[in-house]
Amino acid sequence: MTLAEVRDWLETLELAEHCHIGRIENKKEKSLGVYGMARNGRPVMAIGGGALSSYDVRGVSLLLHWTRNAAAAETAAAALWDAVACVTDVDTPGGAHIQYIEPLVPEPVPVGTDDGGVYEYVVEMNIYYRR
Numbered sequence: 001m002t003l004a005e006v007r008d009w010l011e012t013l014e015l016a017e018h019c020h021i022g023r024i025e026n027k028k029e030k031s032l033g034v035y036g037m038a039r040n041g042r043p044v045m046a047i048g049g050g051a052l053s054s055y056d057v058r059g060v061s062l063l064l065h066w067t068r069n070a071a072a073a074e075t076a077a078a079a080l081w082d083a084v085a086c087v088t089d090v091d092t093p094g095g096a097h098i099q100y101i102e103p104l105v106p107e108p109v110p111v112g113t114d115d116g117g118v119y120e121y122v123v124e125m126n127i128y129y130r131r
Helices: 003-012 070-084
Strands: 018-021 031-036 055-065 088-091 097-103 109-113 119-130
Touching: 003 018, 003 031, 003 055, 055 070, 070 097, 070 119
Parallel strands: 018 031
Antiparallel strands: 031 055, 055 119, 088 097, 097 119, 109 119
């Protein structure tokens, strides 16, 4: 599963006005950035080799870059959390199938403001998807 597929799926949820991969272009407010996460451990491998594995895992970090209003940013972060924390059996617009999402944090993590005073939150998760 690519970050572009994750971004395209998140865009269908209409949670942010702008969705980006790797960085938020021009620091536009009400943006959602999709980033890959370094993972530790072993790869998903069925007995008999990778060709027999039916699923894989993609670590993803979402950065919500919202507004200068703390309450509005917190509300948007909660909406993002609610939309992704309990996902099961979803097809992305590109045809990938998300089996389920495992949140890696108990709630959106406030990371303060950027240099312009825009409030930001992070949600980290593992996406289990079919190969």
